[in-house]
Amino acid sequence: MNLDTDIAGIKLKNPVIMASGTFGLDYARLTDPARLGAVIPKSVTFEARSGNPAPRVWETTAGMLNSIGLENRGVTYFVEEELPLWLSLGATVIASIAGETIEEFVRVAEVLSEVEGISGLEINVSCPNVDRGGIQFGCRPRLAADVTTAVKNIANKPVIVKLTPNVTSVTEVAKAVEAAGADAVSLINTVLGLAIDIAAEKPALGRVVGGLSGPAIKPIALRLVYEAAGAVDIPVIGLGGITTSSDAIEFMLAGAAAIQIGTATFVEPKTGEKVVAGIDAYLREHNYDNVTQLIGKARL
Amino acid sequence: MNLDTDIAGIKLKNPVIMASGTFGLDYARLTDPARLGAVIPKSVTFEARSGNPAPRVWETTAGMLNSIGLENRGVTYFVEEELPLWLSLGATVIASIAGETIEEFVRVAEVLSEVEGISGLEINVSCPNVDRGGIQFGCRPRLAADVTTAVKNIANKPVIVKLTPNVTSVTEVAKAVEAAGADAVSLINTVLGLAIDIAAEKPALGRVVGGLSGPAIKPIALRLVYEAAGAVDIPVIGLGGITTSSDAIEFMLAGAAAIQIGTATFVEPKTGEKVVAGIDAYLREHNYDNVTQLIGKARL
Amino acid sequence: MTERHLTQDKLEIISNKVVGDRFYRLTVRSHSWAKTARPGQFAHIRVGTGLEPLLRRPISIHGLDDRDAVAFLYQAKGAGTAALAAMRAGEAVDAIGPAGNGFTVDARYKRTILVGGGIGVAPLMFLAQAYRAKGTAVTVLLGARSKDCLTCLADFKSLGCQVTVTTDDGSEGHRGYVTDILEQQISAGPGPVAVFACGPTVMMRRAATIAALYDVHCEVSLEERMACGIGACLGCAVMTTAGYRRVCADGPVFSAEEVVWIG
């Protein structure tokens, strides 16, 4: 079965991508990254960031909240220490960029553009867990567009802009970044949420508010993917709560050209591989030739 | 235990309210409405509305989508046929108003203001399942404020404005309706969502997009209630995914002065009564005198 | 609110067994359900105790085993029915009902023809029991993928029904659609005759068309996704000549003429 996927020039052996912040090198002990379409390591900023106070994760019904706070060791560490390991494992790597200012996004993109082995860039203008940058860029079409333009000016690889669900109109933001030159959009990042630790009568997370992910948010993600795919002509990468190949196929039917898996990996580390196998089986069973035939098929 | 609750002059015997669109007269056969704080019957428009095509409901992981489309028999039927039955059952009734135009909201409020036995009005500027009105009012602070002012001008009862979660900033909308004279806000209405019926390779709902409710959305609702309670001085009524008394208490700790129960009733018709009992037990166990002591206790 | 008897009960499971390819037969003990239930009504059942699956599942009442025992016949399809299938004798099923209106049971009819497709056979057994108790002749036309529920055949026969089976692939009984033989059956005996259908929409629609052609009373039991199951949420609306009506409270049984067939 032909699972070849091309996202604005990024060639993937299948449409299954591991979402940023959820798939670390340690998982290579339990599943084979070379079998996946691509891996997006945790977002990197220019300098190292130490992240938010504990607790950083909290389980909710069929979902989880996180407030990691973009903890990472900075772009130099990523390029020198982490990237080579991913490449040696045979992974296709898309790098995720975060920043507090447009300049920071650009500086990280600059470093990553000089490196071999990165297939594309995803700009994370949608992280809800930091005080500056992140979601603030993603919520304002104008700012999101400015980041996109700035990164596009410097980047020598396809640029995917990762959108936040926490907006009144995702289509406005999607159109703005498309106009600014984005090669693709991915959505959704986490949904803003909060939990109360009733035993302590306090907010559960150290930073009070966090990002909701997992099966609970799937219908929200599907709606936003459906809307975004109707609003822009660039490829849409869908994610949010995907745990099975059926889920992945639903996102593709709704208009996604590829999908990402986040939280489900925590539950079942082999989710990525299983979703690839499940898509393959579905296509055979329903007499498709090609995974691209699924894209947008359920759109009215 | 003292569970007396006062929402801007609406006196309730406890803070547990049955949410609009989810608690019909038929439930009186399985649970006693007189034991609840209040009941909010399905939103009424001026004329009867026939609603959306089937399927109108779809189960999702720990949640459900609905696209009922505000089907109702109009305000006259409500006043003449439905309200007397609720009152005869001993229920405290808050009436929910919907409309396509500000004039429609006002006309419904006018009729309801002339009637005895309605303790308050909830204006539903947040229904995602209609083409005109509904969420469009709720997403724009200015429109939401205009509806509020118009209804307040005519209404002779406390007015609660029900807010939508589908906005970038709930605090803006909450502040706008507070400034326009709202006596309280309630939130959240459903979160926009979509499901794909993979067997048919089509959108699951007849109207494609629907509103997500149930346990899945609880963290989203808690976040918005926490934010709204920090932004306004009027009482906040919290709802979204409440199925147990712990859930209800978490909303109150986050800042809600009362709570509503929707989807959980479908799962367990006696949820309302059970939540009342559970709150009572919690207060005793933790040596509270009064349910109002919980309000906002977990706020930092 | 009609004067129907409707309660929420924990019904003790007498047995819950496989009776065909992914078909299960569940029997529960309840004198009050056995006394008040009418053919065509259903139970709105809580499957599992957690929040996933969340909603109750509507399952028709299949019949009465005796004055204390109510039977259900269901097909394990997804997570909900799988959870139900995992329940064991001695445990209790949380059910709301008997819900819905039920089929017309009227001694005026000399003959009744019951048309069932797949799991649509479930409520027809209870209907056959009711008509046979009145001495009415009952013909059962069963359409199946292959041998879905052989025990049902025996049960219908032991009630004294005349049973004809059709399968799409001819692996059992006639080859073809169950409605192929309906015309012939309508005209095969004395009237008044009534047709009752439950199964896939295309089958019910076809049955309705044929019945209309012969001017014969026809009732169909519709399926729609449900949330409350009790008339409160308006989630299970179907289009009828009188506008949207609720499958759970105004149905599931509708006079065939009322139904506006879609798709």
Added chain:
Amino acid sequence: MTERHLTQDKLEIISNKVVGDRFYRLTVRSHSWAKTARPGQFAHIRVGTGLEPLLRRPISIHGLDDRDAVAFLYQAKGAGTAALAAMRAGEAVDAIGPAGNGFTVDARYKRTILVGGGIGVAPLMFLAQAYRAKGTAVTVLLGARSKDCLTCLADFKSLGCQVTVTTDDGSEGHRGYVTDILEQQISAGPGPVAVFACGPTVMMRRAATIAALYDVHCEVSLEERMACGIGACLGCAVMTTAGYRRVCADGPVFSAEEVVWIG
């Protein structure tokens, strides 16, 4: 990526039984886990098969029953541990591990003092096994609400440990906190001595302070909410003198000096 052995396995349940007030002892068969596991490591266990509860649960390795059998001791707290408690012999537990770093096991120590509070006793049994196998003297100080896990007492004793129990209410052993007797125990014999603590934060903090006072090596096993359990998500970070570190991959065992105690 360290050179640790870490796999995902379906571990066959040998037994899963109540051994105290809401305490369960689970034993599974796995030669490879038994061979590679070190005291202080844990298994990241999938509880249930659905999406609710969603995340895996970290449970320490309690000890080895023999070279094929690995034991866990856990307390039924919420939905996840309840689901685990419902599992039966013959079924399989989906576990990732042995995860985490583990306690130092070093023959250099003449004596070790194991300080456990509540369910914190779980990993200490395995540690006691390891030190007793080296012939090291092991003193166990157990703090409990009341009689949480009496079988543990017998197990420690049969390993040849000296065991002292304290309870908050004096219902068993000494009345007071387990750390009350730590000072006396440290100075009660020859050195070098090492202290290993697992339990409530206040208890571990107190143990760490006392150990520091006597300049004795002390390790604590920290708890934090986890998602991946494998070092990928950075969800289980705790503050240390070297900045945030991951309980699941850099811990759960930390040298007491490293820990920045909060609250």
